[in-house]
Amino acid sequence: MPLALLALAIGAFGIGTTEFVVMGLLPQIAGDFGVSIPSAGLLVTGYALGVVAGAPLMTVLGTKIDRKRMLMLLMGLFTLGNLLSALAPVFVLMLAGRIVASLAHGAFFGIGAVVAAGLVAPDKKAGAIATMFTGLTVANIVGVPLGTYAGQAAGWRATFAGVAALGVVGLLGIAKLVPPLPRPEGTRLRGELAAFRNAQVVLAMAMTVLGFGGVFAAITYVAPMTTRVTGYSDGAVTWLLVLFGVGMFLGNLLGGRYADRKLMPMLYTTLGGLAVVLGVFTLTAHDKVLAAITILLIGALGFATVPPLQKRVLDQAHGAPTLASAVNIGAFNLGNALAAWLGGVVIEAGLGYTAPNWVGALLAGSALVLAVWSAALERRAGERRGAGAGAGAHDGADADAGENALSRLVQDPLSEARASGIVEHV
Numbered sequence: 174m175p176l177a178l179l180a181l182a183i184g185a186f187g188i189g190t191t192e193f194v195v196m197g198l199l200p201q202i203a204g205d206f207g208v209s210i211p212s213a214g215l216l217v218t219g220y221a222l223g224v225v226a227g228a229p230l231m232t233v234l235g236t237k238i239d240r241k242r243m244l245m246l247l248m249g250l251f252t253l254g255n256l257l258s259a260l261a262p263v264f265v266l267m268l269a270g271r272i273v274a275s276l277a278h279g280a281f282f283g284i285g286a287v288v289a290a291g292l293v294a295p296d297k298k299a300g301a302i303a304t305m306f307t308g309l310t311v312a313n314i315v316g317v318p319l320g321t322y323a324g325q326a327a328g329w330r331a332t333f334a335g336v337a338a339l340g341v342v343g344l345l346g347i348a349k350l351v352p353p354l355p356r357p358e359g360t361r362l363r364g365e366l367a368a369f370r371n372a373q374v375v376l377a378m379a380m381t382v383l384g385f386g387g388v389f390a391a392i393t394y395v396a397p398m399t400t401r402v403t404g405y406s407d408g409a410v411t412w413l414l415v416l417f418g419v420g421m422f423l424g425n426l427l428g429g430r431y432a433d434r435k436l437m438p439m440l441y442t443t444l445g446g447l448a449v450v451l452g453v454f455t456l457t458a459h460d461k462v463l464a465a466i467t468i469l470l471i472g473a474l475g476f477a478t479v480p481p482l483q484k485r486v487l488d489q490a491h492g493a494p495t496l497a498s499a500v501n502i503g504a505f506n507l508g509n510a511l512a513a514w515l516g517g518v519v520i521e522a523g524l525g526y527t528a529p530n531w532v533g534a535l536l537a538g539s540a541l542v543l544a545v546w547s548a549a550l551e552r553r554a555g556e557r558r559g560a561g562a563g564a565g566a567h568d569g570a571d572a573d574a575g576e577n578a579l580s581r582l583v584q585d586p587l588s589e590a591r592a593s594g595i596v597e598h599v
Contacts, residue, residue: 185308228279283499303429313418386508420472
């Protein structure tokens with residue numbers, strides 16, 4: 174494994190910790206600031222929306238900077254945001270700190286995914302992306318539980334101060350281990366934007382929004398759900414988050430392994446399974462053992478979609494993957510924001526703390542529908558290309574036989590013009 178992948182995983186570990194640790198601390202943060210739990214959920218929504226905005230913005234601003242330096246700058250911004258959250262005297266400033274930190278998130282993972290894929294052979298790209306995202310999943314096994322425990326024992330401010338320290342470690346790791354990686358010559362913003370004209374890129378991003386949003390609909394409110402419905406103590410939330418992190422880790426490895434082999438079948442399986450498990454969580458949330466198993470499965474199925482979705486965007490974006498990759502990271506977080514908001518809506522409507530699970534099931538099911546549609550469109554496009562090639566061969570035979578003289582009269586000058594560059598853009 175290239176050491177650069179380890180450096181990227183270290184940065185991902187810090188980012189993953191700050192993204193997810195707030196979920197286990199929502200009741201404490203809400204109590205300290207005197208706001209409701211759904212209002213405290215804005216710390217999840219605000220962070221996610223910051224990623225959505227920051228992914229394209231920071232990527233575009235970094236078009237003139239080599240990738241290593243840009244990754245270092247992003248980790249510096251991440252560290253600054255977490256310090257602001259740790260020191261915030263009022264809720265609004267804490268939310269601002271979350272947004273500042275989030276601006277680095279999408280561009281870091283987007284640029285990092287391109288770098289990771291470029292360090293290995295073409296048939297190992299999804300595995301390399303999964304290695305980088307391992308830092309994110311390990312954060313949920315180690316960083317998030319420790320941060321939750323520290324927050325409950327010493328106060329949530331200590332947790333965010335610790336996350337800021339992780340940002341410093343990530344920055345130093347990138348400085349030491351990632352080789353200089355200038356942007357490829359000839360890369361232009363216009364070329365990067367052209368990738369969004371591809372319907373398959375847009376569909377993949379829509380799948381990302383809905384599929385991963387399903388995960389966050391349930392997990393954003395896992396602390397109040399498991400303490401007020403399942404009957405777990407506040408301290409047990411730490412271990413439930415460990416289970417979620419273990420599921421993420423296993424699902425990420427599984428997705429990375431099979432995305433290089435059978436990408437679309439992998440998406441069908443994981444999105445369908447996720448929809449079912451989220452729906453069932455409405456029932457299993459009332460039993461401690463079943464709830465724990467369900468949380469593990471949500472993590473596994475949810476993160477098994479990450480490498481295949483990211484790889485599909487990279488594949489479909491062809492020669493302009495950087496911005497598309499970063500925007501797709503934003504799409505993951507747009508799903509987070511949408512789901513966290515919808516989860517808060519159904520809770521405030523009086524439907525109970527298990528209601529967000531139904532929201533998640535509907536979102537994941539919608540992503541499955543898009544995956545099937547995307548594959549169908551791809552098959553039809555392939556059939557049209559095949560039919561076009563066959564028709565072209567038949568027309569060539571007719572031309573050799575002297576038929577369709579008028580067609581040849583029109584086509585020959587155009588062919589000559591294209592060859593000479595006169596109608597290059599037609």
